Amino acid sequence: MTSRRSFISKTLLGGAAVALSHPLMSMPAASYRRIMGANDRLNIAIAGLGRRVGAYYEPIAKKEANVHLRYLCDVMKSQREKALREISERIDYQPETENDIRKVLDDKDVDILVNATPDHWHTPGSVMAMKAGKHVYVEKPCSHNMDENELLVEAAGKYGKVVQMGNQQRSSLHTTKVITDIHNGLIGTPYKAVAFYTNTRGEVPVQQPAPVPEGLDWDLWQGPATRREYTHNTWDYNWHWYGWNYGTAEAGNNATHELDVARWALGVDYPEYAEVEGAKRHFENDGWEMYDTMLATFKFKGNKIIQWDGKSRNGYDTYGAGRGTIIYGSEGSVFMDRGKYRRYDRVGKLVDSFDSNSDEAGTALGGGGSLTTAHMLNFFDTIRGKAKLTAPIDDASISMAMVHYTNIAYRTGRSFEIDPESGKIRDRKAMKLWGREYAPGWEVKL
Numbered sequence: 001m002t003s004r005r006s007f008i009s010k011t012l013l014g015g016a017a018v019a020l021s022h023p024l025m026s027m028p029a030a031s032y033r034r035i036m037g038a039n040d041r042l043n044i045a046i047a048g049l050g051r052r053v054g055a056y057y058e059p060i061a062k063k064e065a066n067v068h069l070r071y072l073c074d075v076m077k078s079q080r081e082k083a084l085r086e087i088s089e090r091i092d093y094q095p096e097t098e099n100d101i102r103k104v105l106d107d108k109d110v111d112i113l114v115n116a117t118p119d120h121w122h123t124p125g126s127v128m129a130m131k132a133g134k135h136v137y138v139e140k141p142c143s144h145n146m147d148e149n150e151l152l153v154e155a156a157g158k159y160g161k162v163v164q165m166g167n168q169q170r171s172s173l174h175t176t177k178v179i180t181d182i183h184n185g186l187i188g189t190p191y192k193a194v195a196f197y198t199n200t201r202g203e204v205p206v207q208q209p210a211p212v213p214e215g216l217d218w219d220l221w222q223g224p225a226t227r228r229e230y231t232h233n234t235w236d237y238n239w240h241w242y243g244w245n246y247g248t249a250e251a252g253n254n255a256t257h258e259l260d261v262a263r264w265a266l267g268v269d270y271p272e273y274a275e276v277e278g279a280k281r282h283f284e285n286d287g288w289e290m291y292d293t294m295l296a297t298f299k300f301k302g303n304k305i306i307q308w309d310g311k312s313r314n315g316y317d318t319y320g321a322g323r324g325t326i327i328y329g330s331e332g333s334v335f336m337d338r339g340k341y342r343r344y345d346r347v348g349k350l351v352d353s354f355d356s357n358s359d360e361a362g363t364a365l366g367g368g369g370s371l372t373t374a375h376m377l378n379f380f381d382t383i384r385g386k387a388k389l390t391a392p393i394d395d396a397s398i399s400m401a402m403v404h405y406t407n408i409a410y411r412t413g414r415s416f417e418i419d420p421e422s423g424k425i426r427d428r429k430a431m432k433l434w435g436r437e438y439a440p441g442w443e444v445k446l
Contacts, residue, residue: 042380045071045104045134047125048116049083051237052139055369056114059376061090067112067380069095071104076235077215099217101125105132111383115139118239120246123148124224124444130159131446137379139166141252142396146404146423147435149397151444156393158446164379164389165396167260169338171375174356176390178334178341179265186343187329190266192305194326195258197250200315204241206287207231224442241288244411249290251406254323255308260391260399261325261336262306269398270423271298271306274405275415282313296406301420308406338371398423408433 044067046056060069072083072095080097088094098104105113105128113129115122115138123143126136142165143149156163169175182190210232212218218230225245240247247253263269278294294310309318319326324337332351335342338360343352360369381387401423408430409415416427425431438444 039066040384042067042111042383043070043109044068044112044114045073045107045110046083046114046116047073047101047104048118048121048139049074049076049079050116052116053083054086055372056116056376057087057090059373059380060087062373062377065377065380068093070107070110071096071098073098073101073104075099075217075221076213100220101128105129105134108133110134112137112380118221118246119248119252120144120225121223123152124442126152126163127155127444127446130155130161130163133159135162135379135383137164137166137376138393140256140400141248141403142393142400143404144248144252145434145436146401146408146425148444149400149404151446153394153397155446162379162383162389163393164375164382165391165393165400166372166375167257167391167396167399168360168371168375169257169261170264170390171378172338172356172358172360172371174341174354174358175261175336175338178336178343178354179261182265182327182329182334183267186332187327187334188331190327190329191303192307192328193262193266194307194309194319194328195255195262196309196311196319196325197254197258197323198311198315198318199254199313199322201292201313203283204238204287205233206285207234207242222439224438224444226437226439238287241290243289244407247290248403249407249410250292250310250312251294251296251308251403255294255296255310255406256400256403258323258325259306259308259402260396262308262327263399263402265325265327265334266300266304266306268300268302268304268306270401270420271300271405271418272420273299273415273417274402274409276406276409278310278406278410291410294406294410296402296409298402298405306402308402 046053049072059065060067072080074080084097113134113136115125115136117125119141122138126138129136143152208231209229212230216235221235234242240253276294276296278291280288280291281293292312296308298306321337324335327334332345339358340355342350345351358370360371378387378390382389411433412430414427414430416425416430418425
């Protein structure tokens with residue numbers, strides 16, 4: 001089978017809008033087709049004005065970004081009003097507010113869609129944007145399932161658009177440096193990475209039928225998802241835990257970041273094998289419908305292993321931080337997170353450390369900070385031909401695959417082998433969850 005990386009390399013043919021290899025070895029900026037002049041102002045629309053939107057205010061308001069916020073789009077009226085008030089404190093003009101993303105994408109003056117909608121909208125909304133001629137900054141997870149994962153990469157190639165995922169640690173200078181050093185033998189041969197996430201999320205309400213909240217376009221919020229009646233508080237974050245129609249569980253919500261760093265550090269692509277041990281361990285009778293505790297293991301060529309240790313609702317401090325990645329090598333180990341790294345020799349002695357001035361949030365809802373700002377500025381500069389993407393979508397989607405393998409293995413109760421070239425699962429039952437059912441008329445089409 002043709003891998004998505006092979007597909008991209010065949011379709012871009014020198015008109016590259018996404019990097020084709022590992023970000024540390026990406027082609028120089030001069031190789032990108034200069035879609036816009038280096039100093040041209042970019043018109044931006046943000047779709048999805050929930051907890052994440054505050055992270056975009058700083059990069060949009062920066063003078064050196066040279067961007068114009070044209071639209072604030074959300075299906076909830078109160079979200080539009082709140083975001084408009086907040087951004088108006090940082091810019092000296094007023095963007096338009098809009099309920100319907102389709103109307104935003106019809107505006108030919110919009111150059112960029114920042115897609116911060118719920119997970120089930122990420123790929124459909126991003127593909128719609130590319131078809132309408134827009135570049136896309138899509139928040140994690142960039143896809144809801146493996147089929148969408150492939151479609152997103154194919155769309156970037158077909159329409160020649162710059163697409164960056166919001167895995168902002170790729171724009172961390174200290175992370176880039178230490179991973180470069182790891183690739184150059186800093187800890188000998190790296191062989192294992194442990195990615196972890198620890199939080200103390202509380203009890204979630206059991207779903208109860210309720211009137212649609214005032215100001216919410218529930219039908220448009222569901223968009224590509226199959227339709228159901230509204231239940232209390234679904235639209236406001238708890239959709240993450242209310243089944244698989246909308247969310248991607250904690251793996252998609254947070255493991256995305258650290259699994260990406262782990263794969264980057266080990267220099268691997270698709271695994272050969274995936275297995276998980278996961279369950280709902282807390283608040284037995286609450287409304288949380290997915291695992292809240294997970295240990296996922298991925299085996300790669302060269303006898304390399306990545307594990308994700310996710311504890312959503314147990315705050316025991318196993319690793320000395322709420323989230324991060326540990327890389328084990330034949331001659332030492334490295335711990336890194338968004339703000340620091342620590343290097344140890346083979347016997348466990350601390351031999352090197354670094355603390356950055358990053359203010360990027362860790363486990364707080366919404367997040368944002370200096371890494372998000374750097375990541376978005378990198379995206380803007382790549383569109384202008386002045387930089388190369390730090391998280392090109394063809395590479396980011398391979399990290400994203402581990403999220404989907406985690407969820408598929410949990411939902412089927414099966415471990416499975418994977419074709420390391422194409423990423424396809426060698427298990428018929430598991431492959432039934434490769435894609436999803438869409439609401440009629442909302443199927444993703446290139």
